[in-house]
Amino acid sequence: MEIEDNLKYLLNQWDPVGVADLVDDEYECLVVPLLTRLGAGRAEVSEFLWAELEGHFGLNPYHHREHYGVDGLADRLVAWWAAVAAA
Numbered sequence: 001m002e003i004e005d006n007l008k009y010l011l012n013q014w015d016p017v018g019v020a021d022l023v024d025d026e027y028e029c030l031v032v033p034l035l036t037r038l039g040a041g042r043a044e045v046s047e048f049l050w051a052e053l054e055g056h057f058g059l060n061p062y063h064h065r066e067h068y069g070v071d072g073l074a075d076r077l078v079a080w081w082a083a084v085a086a087a
Contacts, residue, residue, distance in 0.1 A: 003084060004031050010080060014073050017057055029056070038081040046074035 011027035012020040019026050030052060037044045049070045053061045061070050 003035070006080070006084075007031050007034060007077075010073075010077065016053060016059055034077065038077060039085075042074050042078045045077055046071050049074060 008024070008028060008031055011030055012024060015026075017026055030049075033048060033052075034045065037048055050061045053059045053070060
């Protein structure tokens with residue numbers, strides 16, 4: 001449960017929809033699919049996030065540059081996962 005909570009925290013920090021201050025479960029739908037992809041690497045994580053932003057959340061990933069963008073989040077998540085796996 002701690003890993004899922006940490007991932008949810010990172011997604012809420014990213015907050016592409018801009019509602020994390022109001023609800024803490026907006027990105028919960030991404031947690032399990034991301035956990036199954038993190039070991040596959042950055043490209044797969046980035047592709048998943050881009051598809052989810054467009055298809056699920058209705059956002060344009062090309063115009064979404066708040067904080068550190070989709071690719072930046074993918075980098076951050078893969079680095080986080082490597083640290084978790086090494087522990």
